Amino acid sequence: QVQLVESGGGLVQAGGSLRLACATSGFTFGNYTMAWFRQAPGKEREFVAAIMRNGGTTNYKYSVKGRFTISRDNAKNTVYLQMNSLKSEDAAVYYCAGGRAVWPTVSRSEYDFWGQGTQVTVSE
Numbered sequence: 001q002v003q004l005v006e007s008g009g010g011l012v013q014a015g016g017s018l019r020l021a022c023a024t025s026g027f028t029f030g031n032y033t034m035a036w037f038r039q040a041p042g043k044e045r046e047f048v049a050a051i052m053r054n055g056g057t058t059n060y061k062y063s064v065k066g067r068f069t070i071s072r073d074n075a076k077n078t079v080y081l082q083m084n085s086l087k088s089e090d091a092a093v094y095y096c097a098g099g100r101a102v103w104p105t106v107s108r109s110e111y112d113f114w115g116q117g118t119q120v121t122v123s124e
Contacts, residue, residue, distance in 0.1 A: 002026035002113050004096050009118030012086055016122075020081040022096030022115055029077040030054075033101045035111060036070060036081045038092035038120075045095070049081060050104030059104035064090075086122045093117040 008020040020036070035050035049070040050059045058070055069082040079096055097111035 004115035047106035
């Protein structure tokens with residue numbers, strides 16, 4: 001049974017940091033491109049960051065470049081999202097996802113597996 005379990009969300013002040021983690025099981029993690037998406041109330045789910053199978057190639061939403069870092073530990077079957085300098089517009093439910101794309105794609109349809117999400121709230 002495939003499972004993706006996000007953790008690390010919470011309430012943080014603007015300018016602060018959070019580190020999200022997504023622990024996975026039930027599939028061969030090292031064969032999958034992993035990504036983070038987010039969804040704010042009333043908005044579409046949007047791409048945040050993705051990382052290729054070996055961690056060598058990453059892709060970021062323009063507005064998070066330089067503030068967020070995606071990484072993975074294939075030995076632990078876990079993908080991370082380090083979020084620094086958080087802004088109010090970063091507040092959302094953050095989801096991790098896994099897919100077989102050969103590129104860290106932004107397309108939701110390329111990802112087969114999804115977690116349940118973790119809430120990130122940013123206060124001014």
